[in-house]
Amino acid sequence: MPTVVVLDYGSGNLRSAVRALERAGAAVTLTSDKQAALDADGLVVPGVGAYAACMAGLRGVKGPEIIGRRLAGGRPVLGICVGMQVLFATGVEHGITTEGCDEWPGTVERLRAPVVPHMGWNTVAVPEGSRLFDGITDERFYFVHSYGVREWELVTNDRTKAPLVTWAETGPDQERGDRFVAAVENGPLCATQFHPEKSGDAGARLLANWVGGLPTPPS
Template sequence: MIAIIDYGMGNLHSVSKAVERLGCEAVVTSSAEEILAADGAILPGVGAFGDAMRNLRETGLDRVVRELAASGKPLLGICLGMQLLFEESEEYGRHEGLGLLPGRVVRFQGDYKVPHMGWNELKFEQASPLFADLEPGYVYFVHSYHVLPTRREDLLATADYHQPVTAIVGRGSVHGMQFHPEKSGELGMALLHRFTELVEGARVKSR
């Protein structure tokens, strides 16, 4: 079972349906008990960082997400959900994040179109079980802010949008994708499938 965390901001339906298409059981939930009982969880997100963190704190789900990550169960942040994994964001002021990975979220700066919207090619920066044996390809982005990870080893894949842009991050059981895998065709679904395999592997180990 994969919990799709419902904190009022996210593409819950599309993410849950994508997981189900991969043959996995998914539940959209805001219940701490259901999330912590799941074999893994996905933290989706659409909207502003500060609003998202306020919702997570007011519902107590910030503590739940941290507890799940500390347990070693696989966690995947998608789009804004990936940004929330980091320490802070400058979106409309300074806002503290979940702090599961060190780094900060900043706005694109330059004489080019913002938001970054459309299909961009991934560049795999280092080995990861998320994309072992997969060929790089194009995935779909929509964002005005991007992550600057503190640790180079947490940066798993980038895309080029007038600069290298953090596309996939990961450390231990915690991963994030800035793009929308459920909207990114064959490669996006393959990456999401690899995450479900990580969840299944963790479930088997915990028996």
């Protein structure tokens, strides 16, 4: 059974994520311990609330260092909601710019839509070849956010290693809103803007896909 650490840095109620990952087949620990986070087969970085506050909490437990060291060794990391947003270079809220983990170029900014926050169930546009969304077709996922990444800026000439970016739009189906990044698959680094742990069977399948893809040491 793969081991997963949900990084506890003071960002909201994390028990639902822990339970969902356990149901997905992982042995899960909720902790801020650096060594445990480095040693686990998979690391989940959750996040709710303000970008700046999440980054402050993350720095308090050496989160950017943990994420960077894991990725340098090809060790899987999954960001959820603001835990995805902090993986980008910067976040701008109320005119204040905060530096993120800078694993991907790009800016988290307020969505431009008739109704914000974007809250509730929504469909996503998944690229061909996605492993996270394997076996998931025409499903809805649960979002709750006012900010997002509206442009994907990372460019690569190697199509075999190019990140897979999933998109979504705010607003009801009949009213075009604002397009934003809903998920990213980039080697060992994956992330979702939506909450898979709150997204019913589709979210459970996505987490099972991620857990099932974790490399585990031979017994």
